[in-house]
Amino acid sequence: MQKRTLGNNGLEVSALGLGCMGLSFGYGQLTEKNEAVKLLRSAYEQGITFFDTAEAYGPDANEELLGEALAPFRNEVVIATKFGFKDGKPDLGMDSRPETIKAVAEAALKRLKTDYIDLFYQHRVDPNVPIEDVAGAVKELIKEGKVKHFGLSEAGTETIRKAHAVQAVTALQSEYSMFYREPEKEIIPTLEELGIGFVPFSPLGKGFLTGAITKDTTFGKDDFRSTVPRFQPEHIAANQELVDLVGAIAKEHNATPAQVALSWLLAQKPFIVPIPGTTKLNRLQENIGGANLALSSDELNRINITLDTIKISGERYPAHLKARVGK
Helix, strand or coil: CCEEEECCCCEEEECCCEECHHHCCCECCCCCHHHHHHHHHHHHHCCCCEEECCCCCCCCHHHHHHHHHHHHHHHHCEEEEEECEHHHCHHHCECCCHHHHHHHHHHHHHHCCCCCEEEEEECCCCCCCCHHHHHHHHHHHHHCCCEEEEEEECCCHHHHHHHHHHCCEEEEEEECECCECHHHCCHHHHHHHHCCEEEEECCCHHHHHHCCCCCCCCCCCCEHHHHCHHHCHHHHHHCHHHHHHHHHHHHHHCCCHHHHHHHHHHHHCCCECCCCECCCHHHHHHHHHHHCCCCCHHHHHHHHHHHCCCCCCCCCCCHHHHCCCCC
């Protein structure tokens, strides 16, 4: 797989990463441990070197899983993890006090079975802690060799600039896909100006862009999409035009909608590294195929012109989660 560089400090990763949240959090039934380890190691064998986890994805379980699965080739992979929720539990709110950041780092190192974290993200901006203090705490961890690179997640442009002035931000992780293009307005231009990489999560629109979700789809109570306005039946039906567009292009290439969605994202900027998540080996292989699908400039222009005519229906987060992003 081709490589890409995040930030100006030379963090090289595979063009596609693997979002690992769904293995133990957020989408309902957990993946059996042996199957999860098999998936993670298969991803590495197929060229993926960038793995995304967090203290909050469990808590503990996801980092421990990666620590075990990736141990045989730890020095050949880049592991990103996150701090920022009280006791690692999103429902308890944010906690990015410097002492907490350092404690989370120490705990993450043990769970990941490593002596350094490649990329340490603030999971969400904490309104009670100045971002300069957050960046300063991570800067100290970098000086100690416990962290290699600093990242932010779902931060706004003002926060990005303030943090970057204290400690260079290597990457911003936020949602971005054909299904959610808001970062194109201010975020991506800011990242390009400052030399910061962009790591889109939910690059397949939380599954919507694959075409597998219809207005008749039901989500279990432990699947967070059950609370997302955009995944209510009336919005799913209203957004079908986008699915039809992606599906039509996929047919032209004898590809899948997921592959088209990932190829489109990769074509937007050379510093973009999507992290689609999956629990299935066949979906992993399908997603990797998206990195090998090249859309022509004419096709990309046609897609973007059509995208501009499509109005997406429904909010991407319920109100209490929407309040945590873009700060």
